[in-house]
Amino acid sequence: MPSLQLPAVASRPAPSQILRDTRVIAVLRATRAAAYAPVIEALLAGGVFSIELTLSTPGVFAELPRLQERFGAGAEFGVGTITTAAEALRAIEAGAKYLVTPLTDPSVIAAAVEHDVAVYPGGLTPTELFAGWSAGATAVKVFPASVVGPGYVSMLRGPFPDIEVVPSGGVGINDAAAWIRAGALAVSLGGPLIGDAFHGGDMKQLTERAVRLRGLVDEAGE
Template sequence: MSPTQSSAVAVRTGPSQILLNTRIIAVMRAPHATSYAPVVEALVEGGVLSVELTLSTPGVFEELPRLRERFGETVEFGVGTITTPAEAVRAIEAGAKYLVTPLTDADIVAVGVDRGVAVYPGGLTPTELFAGWSAGATAVKVFPASVVGPGYVSMLRGPFPDIEVVPSGGIGISDAAAWIRAGALAVSLGGPLLGDAFHGGDRKQLTERAVRLRGIVDEAQAAK
């Protein structure tokens, strides 16, 4: 990823080419991180290639290097639910290509900025979101996005014309197009995409949902 110049900060790390190509982040929560690999395979078959491993799942730091070895450069793995700078550092050391937080913390953003790693801090209010953006975020995560709706992106762009947004929380597959058309950099989905994949669900159906989501997002992006 190449750092890009920003008016708000000296250097901002841009989104990966994988994310720019696909515009989707799959958010993974499982009983244990050792369950991730088969689900990632199903997502890859469906064209979803950016995967956020959340720290609410045990074993993420230990499993991440194994996943990177298995999937190579095909999949971009990030670590989410980061709430401290120490977790951010450990995630990068384990091989995370990006960091995701549920909150706005300039110290966490600084870890990513200083190491040239993409970072997506969470917030909801304009004050929180602009604080994350000003600190050097790659994009800000609007969370929970279902509370505000896609129109919030254009409202934010009024006072903050350059801000990049990734909505997360309560977004269904059919909702994704509206967010992309509104100007979101990407959409972040967990349960509506993954369904019961970690609890004995049919992974073929997961791949079918991923294919459907990619089609919806690609069409919306092409129409912008």
């Protein structure tokens, strides 16, 4: 009787060196993409260089090339809240360095893998997360991460020892280090990091939050 063969894992786009070094993704949501630049400048000053621009903000595709030109190679910009392959391809054409999704859609992952663009598909259950990983995800996004907590990483690594994880959704500055110590590739933060920056908040305080977050994550990763 012939032995059963598991399907071959797709080629896997690698995470950027920026993400490997900093291990933080800042998630930006605003009423318009033209409001991004001052917030990005404050984040970069605080050592957060990987920026996710969500499609829930109008004008992302038009603004992305301008942001890349303004901030250069010192930052990397990804596009998040992608739910279709068409959105994935448009983001890649606009120059996105990585794609982030709130769900596990094989067509989105396939589009990223085909163009060798890092992709972080969202899921929560072991079935969803392993499906994304098997399809060639750079890492799987545990979403919403606050539902399960950092211990979930070690639980996943029991049956799936090689899986890479990025928690997102409810990750705070104070618990980011616990996720890194648990083995997460990086952490993804929106509101807890950005705060009121898009609503008249103090950009200096945003930079201070970014510095604090990087310090905690860097220490946890040593």
